[in-house]
Amino acid sequence: MNDRIYIEGGHQLKGSISIQGSKNAALPMMAASLLHEGVSVLKGCPRIADVFCMEEILRNLGAVTWWEDHDLYMDCTNATKWSVPFLFTGKMRSSVILLGALLARNGKGSLGYPGGCVIGKRPIDLHLLVLRNLGAVITEEEGILTAECSKMKGTVVSFPKKSVGATQQGILGAVLADGKTVLENCAREPEIVWLCRYLRSMGAKIHGDGTGKIKIHGVGRLNGGCMQVPPDRIVAGTYICAAAITRSRITLENFPDGELDSFLEVYRKMGGQYKGNSGKLIVDGENVQSPAPMLKTGAYPEFPTDLQSPVMAVLTTVKGRSCICENVFEDRFKAAQQMVKMGADIRIQGRKALVYGGKELHGTTVKAWELRGGAALILGGLAAGGVTILDGYSYVQRGYEHICQDLNMLGAAVKRMQE
Ligand code: EPZ
Numbered sequence: 001m002n003d004r005i006y007i008e009g010g011h012q013l014k015g016s017i018s019i020q021g022s023k024n025a026a027l028p029m030m031a032a033s034l035l036h037e038g039v040s041v042l043k044g045c046p047r048i049a050d051v052f053c054m055e056e057i058l059r060n061l062g063a064v065t066w067w068e069d070h071d072l073y074m075d076c077t078n079a080t081k082w083s084v085p086f087l088f089t090g091k092m093r094s095s096v097i098l099l100g101a102l103l104a105r106n107g108k109g110s111l112g113y114p115g116g117c118v119i120g121k122r123p124i125d126l127h128l129l130v131l132r133n134l135g136a137v138i139t140e141e142e143g144i145l146t147a148e149c150s151k152m153k154g155t156v157v158s159f160p161k162k163s164v165g166a167t168q169q170g171i172l173g174a175v176l177a178d179g180k181t182v183l184e185n186c187a188r189e190p191e192i193v194w195l196c197r198y199l200r201s202m203g204a205k206i207h208g209d210g211t212g213k214i215k216i217h218g219v220g221r222l223n224g225g226c227m228q229v230p231p232d233r234i235v236a237g238t239y240i241c242a243a244a245i246t247r248s249r250i251t252l253e254n255f256p257d258g259e260l261d262s263f264l265e266v267y268r269k270m271g272g273q274y275k276g277n278s279g280k281l282i283v284d285g286e287n288v289q290s291p292a293p294m295l296k297t298g299a300y301p302e303f304p305t306d307l308q309s310p311v312m313a314v315l316t317t318v319k320g321r322s323c324i325c326e327n328v329f330e331d332r333f334k335a336a337q338q339m340v341k342m343g344a345d346i347r348i349q350g351r352k353a354l355v356y357g358g359k360e361l362h363g364t365t366v367k368a369w370e371l372r373g374g375a376a377l378i379l380g381g382l383a384a385g386g387v388t389i390l391d392g393y394s395y396v397q398r399g400y401e402h403i404c405q406d407l408n409m410l411g412a413a414v415k416r417m418q419e
Pocket of ligand 1: 023024027094108119121123124125126127161162163164166187189298305306330372399
């Protein structure tokens with residue numbers, strides 16, 4: 001199957017596009033739906049590869065799922081299986097957060113040990129820490145993790161470091177446990193707040209989400225959930241970078257207000273302008289001209305690691321030296337090497353990438369190795385002279401529902417290569 005797209009550079013963008021539902025909010029909400037023995041609905045759910053993979057896993061566990069446009073229905077009445085084959089966990093490591101939900105639902109759960117991926121080792125020690133503290137006995141044999149606990153018991157867990165997935169794992173494990181659980185040094189990402197909103201709508205008793213300390217009082221059962229998936233803040237940030245790299249003015253509908261403050265601060269310091277509220281943002285990238293002397297990624301509310309590569313693409317087109325420090329993942333500069341093939345001057349020094357911007361980018365064939373790096377290379381193609389061919393477009397499709405269609409609606413020239 002041809003996995004390439006063409007990007008013809010040099011087009012200004014204009015007009016408006018609507019932001020899709022959030023991948024990183026939808027996935028844990030789907031896992032949470034397992035905790036109700038009936039039908040739950042996620043409205044405005046993105047139709048992307050990772051969601052389809054999670055849907056396949058739920059079906060594999062006995063759930064019945066169906067779509068009505070972008071509304072995903074999950075009937076988990078008979079989702080009584082407790083083992084997730086490696087076929088799925090190898091493909092999508094975020095499926096590890098199912099372990100807590102499987103334990104809470106069935107008293108048992110097993111899944112293939114989720115490997116690391118191209119952006120880093122991505123251990124799951126913090127996931128196992130919180131489940132063990134809740135009473136789970138977890139063994140690993142030939143790459144298969146098996147967790148058992150007839151009924152988890154509330155506890156206090158202080159995470160040694162912030163982890164989005166491990167925080168979600170603890171929440172999913174604790175909502176049906178006996179007694180009170182306190183999670184300390186939690187991650188504060190919006191996706192954690194959305195998971196807790198969804199669980200509260202199902203009857204869970206959770207307080208403190210969005211802060212470093214989350215308190216959960218276990219309940220006996222949960223009702224069906226029905227909630228709108230929030231807009232994807234990383235997709236929104238990617239499109240703001242598209243406006244910035246082409247020095248264009250665009251409008252974003254269904255914008256996730258209040259979830260991109262650190263990113264917008266960097267964008268503004270680069271000369272970017274924006275205005276708007278209540279779900280609509282007008283973005284003006286025409287005056288983007290200043291480098292980022294020191295950009296550090298970190299846990300929310302710091303600058304999001306998922307927008308590190310997209311912003312790097314923009315910085316290659318801005319005269320001057322920028323320095324990006326990737327503090328979250330240990331190997332998230334793969335896209336930089338591909339941007340160098342397009343003519344960018346980027347020098348990697350461990351966790352730091354030094355970008356000497358202002359060099360003309362030229363179209364060539366580049367390779368995506370992971371989701372956000374792939375999106376960044378598409379942005380590079382928008383600004384490059386000539387045609388850029390991106391190989392590995394399927395990585396981008398894991399998180400972006402219609403990035404080609406969206407960019408073309410704004411005046412870009414991006415298309416799938418025919419067989
Ligand atoms: C979530 O991954 C997101 N994925 C990632 O988005 C995002 O980059 C990341 O959070 C950080 O914001 C989903 O939500 C599905 P972490 P997650 O646990 O939960 C280390 C994308 O492009 N760590 O917060 O896996 C880990 O290695 C993806 O949409 C441990 O050491 O991230 C990393 O260095 C990419 N032990 C740091 O913590 C653990 O048990 C933060 O990882 C778990 C994590």
